[in-house]
Amino acid sequence: MTLGRSADLLKALIAFPTISCTPNLALIEHVAGVLGAAGIACTIVKDEAGTCANLFASTGPAHTPGVMLSGHADVVPVEGQPWTTPPFEATLRDDRLYGRGAADMKGFVACAVVAMLDASKRTLRKPLQLALSYDEEIGCVGVRRLIDVLEMSPVRPDLCVVGEPTMMQIATGHKGKAAYRAVCCGEEGHSALAPKYRNAIHVATSWIVAMRAAQERLAQHGARDDGYDVPYSTIHVGTIHGGRALNIVPNRCTLDFEIRTLANDRADAILDDIRTRAARDDEAALPDIAEVNAYPGLDTHVASDAVRFLEAFLPADTSKRKVAFGTEGGLYSTRLSVPTLVCGPGDIDVAHKPDEYVALAQLDACDTFLARLIGGLL
Ligand SMILES: [Zn+2]
Numbered sequence: 301m302t303l304g305r306s307a308d309l310l311k312a313l314i315a316f317p318t319i320s321c322t323p324n325l326a327l328i329e330h331v332a333g334v335l336g337a338a339g340i341a342c343t344i345v346k347d348e349a350g351t352c353a354n355l356f357a358s359t360g361p362a363h364t365p366g367v368m369l370s371g372h373a374d375v376v377p378v379e380g381q382p383w384t385t386p387p388f389e390a391t392l393r394d395d396r397l398y399g400r401g402a403a404d405m406k407g408f409v410a411c412a413v414v415a416m417l418d419a420s421k422r423t424l425r426k427p428l429q430l431a432l433s434y435d436e437e438i439g440c441v442g443v444r445r446l447i448d449v450l451e452m453s454p455v456r457p458d459l460c461v462v463g464e465p466t467m468m469q470i471a472t473g474h475k476g477k478a479a480y481r482a483v484c485c486g487e488e489g490h491s492a493l494a495p496k497y498r499n500a501i502h503v504a505t506s507w508i509v510a511m512r513a514a515q516e517r518l519a520q521h522g523a524r525d526d527g528y529d530v531p532y533s534t535i536h537v538g539t540i541h542g543g544r545a546l547n548i549v550p551n552r553c554t555l556d557f558e559i560r561t562l563a564n565d566r567a568d569a570i571l572d573d574i575r576t577r578a579a580r581d582d583e584a585a586l587p588d589i590a591e592v593n594a595y596p597g598l599d600t601h602v603a604s605d606a607v608r609f610l611e612a613f614l615p616a617d618t619s620k621r622k623v624a625f626g627t628e629g630g631l632y633s634t635r636l637s638v639p640t641l642v643c644g645p646g647d648i649d650v651a652h653k654p655d656e657y658v659a660l661a662q663l664d665a666c667d668t669f670l671a672r673l674i675g676g677l678l
Contacts, residue, residue: 306663307397309334310410311390314399320374320437323351327373331355331413331432338420345446352434354446359416360424366677368429368457368638369412369670370628371464372436372443375401381654396657403646407658408463408666411645415670419677426677429457436628439479439593443628447635456636459606461673462629463644465651465658468665470610471642473527473622475534475560476597476630478567482507482587484542488551500553501542503585510578511535511557514570523564527622533565555587563599596630598640606639613672614643623648643669 303311316327325346332342335357345354355373360366378387378400385391387400397407412430419428431450434442450456464471484507486500515535522532535557542553559567571589579586600606602620611618625648629640645662 306411306414306667310407313406314390317388318374319377320435324373324434328353328355338417340420345449354442355432358427358429359420360427364426365455365458366427368460370431370460370462371405371409372433374435374437376437376652383654395660398657402656402658403465404651407646408644411666419674424677440595440628457638460632460638460640462627462642464627464642465644465646465648469619471623472602473599474626477560477626478594479558479592480589481592482555482589484553484587486551489549491547494549497549500550504553507587510574514574523562525562533561535559563597596634598629598633613669
């Protein structure tokens, strides 16, 4: 069976093991080479170490707002997962392409690059643009540097399409997320004299109880958005580490927790409220809390021009919904004020798992959508 151009490029992209926090320059240079051969110039924005990079490319008129396709080049690790195909070598089986990143989200990246090549052969009235970022999977880390550069441009896109896997449905929103590390301090001492010392693990558990009470308040009385599976803002503890031995009162315990917020909530306000309430019980026992990473939510109105514009290029039965996972779309929408929607090939349910795949029919659907979108830029 002959594969389409997008599937062919996807095979090449899967072969670059661009796990988050590892170099991605080889992939970025490959994409820049493919675009460069068609005369499309690329702006490469590297990280401090120079080993990871974002890529931005534009085809069509330079000083007119256009449509920006956005994706990430990084993938999640494969260690410990029982893959039945080599994760960094695309395997075609039952009209699906298997490989790490096939769905999340090198499939869209491949379709977007092919669309850029096609668009470069046409006389566009508005430009088609491509933004590829690094280290999205660990909290939209790379794209911030790219946005720093795009912020200087006098012209912003009319629309950004983030191609995370939605089975080509339109996602208009997702929650924002803030990740925190709490360090709880105590005093070391002999456990036989335990009540004489402050136990850091006990401090941590008090903080967890305070967070769980806050979660309950948010669930019962907080903002609601029934577009989400969990229709309120959420608080979750992911890890806890503390103590050295049973007979020593622990002097340190650390927690990693996150707050995922609806558009109407702010993580820092929720955190302040928990702190204020916990301080009433024992101010001295509050943990030191540092924000590790945060990205804003996305909340594009379902009746906006952006949705109407995009819908025109998609099948009539395309649904509109909100998604549980985060994207760089919240940053584009808040920092650049660009109306942003999420729409891409593949199923998020197979992402981050062994034997990740994208159906060739999904790549075809994305190619068709992008071809029609180019038609809308003529
Ligand atoms: Zn992704």
